[in-house]
Amino acid sequence: MIGDEEIKIMREYDDQIIKEAQEQDEKDKLVIDEAKKYLSKKAQIFIEEYFEESGGNNFSFKIVNEPTGNKQEEWDGFFVWVDQWRDGGYTGDDFAGYCYFKLNNGKYLKWEYEC
Numbered sequence: 001m002i003g004d005e006e007i008k009i010m011r012e013y014d015d016q017i018i019k020e021a022q023e024q025d026e027k028d029k030l031v032i033d034e035a036k037k038y039l040s041k042k043a044q045i046f047i048e049e050y051f052e053e054s055g056g057n058n059f060s061f062k063i064v065n066e067p068t069g070n071k072q073e074e075w076d077g078f079f080v081w082v083d084q085w086r087d088g089g090y091t092g093d094d095f096a097g098y099c100y101f102k103l104n105n106g107k108y109l110k111w112e113y114e115c
Helices: 006-038 041-054
Strands: 062-064 069-074 079-088 096-101 108-114
Touching: 006 041, 006 062, 006 108
Parallel strands: none
Antiparallel strands: 062 108, 069 079, 079 096, 096 108
């Protein structure tokens, strides 16, 4: 049976995870707001739908000078660069990496993915 001390430790850990996720969400929002300055309305809609469909959060967005990985066509004429560093894992169904979307200022919006 789990004792009171263990339950307290688990709750503190859960609280810390929630706090870190909220802090990352705040950072991500600032980066996305900056990136939107360099996206057409059509590109903004594409990006919003792209992340909505992913169903995740805490993408650790950054704006960077150059992408890594390979250019891949998505839809509506937009391209995403993908740098996949985990390609199946030992289960064969575990993927992770970075995606990049070109901004109008020549830089790239970068985010992490894991599925």
